[in-house]
Amino acid sequence: MEYERYLSAKVQSLQPSGIRRFFDILNEMKGAISLSVGEPDFQTPWHIRDAGIYSLEKGFTKYTPNAGLSDLRDEISAYLERRFDLQYDPKSELLVTVGGSEAIDLAVRSLINPGDEVLIPEPSFVCYGPIAVMAGGTPVMIPLTAENEFRLSPAQLEAAITPRSKLLVLPFPCNPTGGIMERADLELLAPIIEKHDLMVVSDEIYAELTYGGVHHTSIANLPGMAARTVVVNGMSKCYSMTGWRMGYAAAPAPIIKQMTKLHQYCIMSAPTTSQYAAIEALRRGDDDIEAMKEEYDSRRRYLVSALREQGLDCFDPKGAFYAFPSIRKTGLSSEQFCERFLLEHKIACVPGSAFGPSGEGFIRVCYAASMQNMEVAMDRLGQFLRELGV
Amino acid sequence: MTHLEDRILQLLEQDCSMPHAVLAARCGVDEADIDAAVKKLEDEGIILGYQALVDWEKTHKETVTALIEVNVTPQRDKGFDRIAERIYQFDEVESVYLMSGSFDLTVIISGRTLKEVATFVSERLSIIEGVTGTATHFILKKYKEKHALFVKHEEQTDRIAFV
Known part of the structure; x- marks a missing residue:
């Protein structure tokens, strides 16, 4: 059968990841060291895993309410207040989702009408564009630069706005760049957002992971901004719970109401076991966050200094767990660089171009990896760069 | 600090x-x-040494380790320290701790054989003046020490290559 005729034109129009071939090589390769997976190398803390197991022992295996267990929503509300000074009503302004990704999808689908433009700073996580397209919107990419530490400046935002602009995605702290937006940066954006009557989806999945004494500020924390913002967060990165698929959205009640309707139709309710584990994480996991964060911070310092020592320019990433060094001086494209680094030295990093055109000339190196692996990787990077004459 | x-x-x-x-x-x-x-x-004696964590089970070397509960009569002026010293001076002794609870000292010793350890307890430890009783527990299997796992831990191998 010629399936193209039957498949949705829209879904077929989505570009598959250009680096799929690269990851096919990685999957086949034995003994490669991967600095390409954006997930913590820590196990989920045992008390959290134990809470999940205990819920199974007790037989808590039924659906939960669509929006999530009410105890969990209470804990999320308390957590957002405690850590980020955000106030959300657990009953009407929170929705528990299957990872942060689902929350992003629901938010965009709930806010976008056909033809609406979705402003997406790039390089950034790969899902925003396709989600906007599937929602009938038009992604409008805003290129960010290393010179500006991959922040979104008011001028860049203004330049991208048209009468059709509807929604701004704020992916900070940023995967893949490690860039962050501090309160002062956000304060410059807020008047523009209000002036042009934009809504915001703020993907704050890395909110707990900021370094150098900078505490994450949510745009929803700025005066008037909570009313036009969907905050997306989750347990994956801060509690090392990627496989549990636990995320959530916090937003004004009318938005959460529509998102919950979609969630009800396509998911029903997020996994029950994961929700019980998440309650434990939020109640007793603050110390786990601090311990992991301190460890990431020291690996971050090691990686950035090692990258620079080997001769690559690397801006100081202040968030998430990625460094984003420039490989322009090698003369290779980021995809060529990564493919050769993998084939010739068995180290996997991700080409910056995978995250948008402005990522060309950079590679993403994840430091949520063991020190041993990073040391080997940096040795081989030095070797590779010398072979390339850098 | x-x-x-x-x-x-x-x-x-x-x-x-x-x-x-x-x-x-x-x-x-x-x-x-x-x-x-x-x-x-x-x-300043805050760092006392640097040692490797060895799983001797994986080598050809035979070794047994015992944890011995020791009851003692504390001595005037010196308390438990004097007796502890007489115990920790033995090279065979790996660790000595003063404990709260139903016994006084925990002594950890390793030897090549069960007999060697038993001999140490009966001929060296029990006869020390002030030692009023011992109970020897042999370690059968080591699961974890100093945060290192001594048993094989399964890793999830089937994982996403890129997020």
């Missing part, structure tokens, strides 16, 4: 083979600062 010293101790306790250059990068200071801080910690 400075924050840097505290961080150095944490990192070295995780992996004492970490080169000073790596320590320096991880703490965000110069290598010379690490050299000086480590020297100071060693001089």
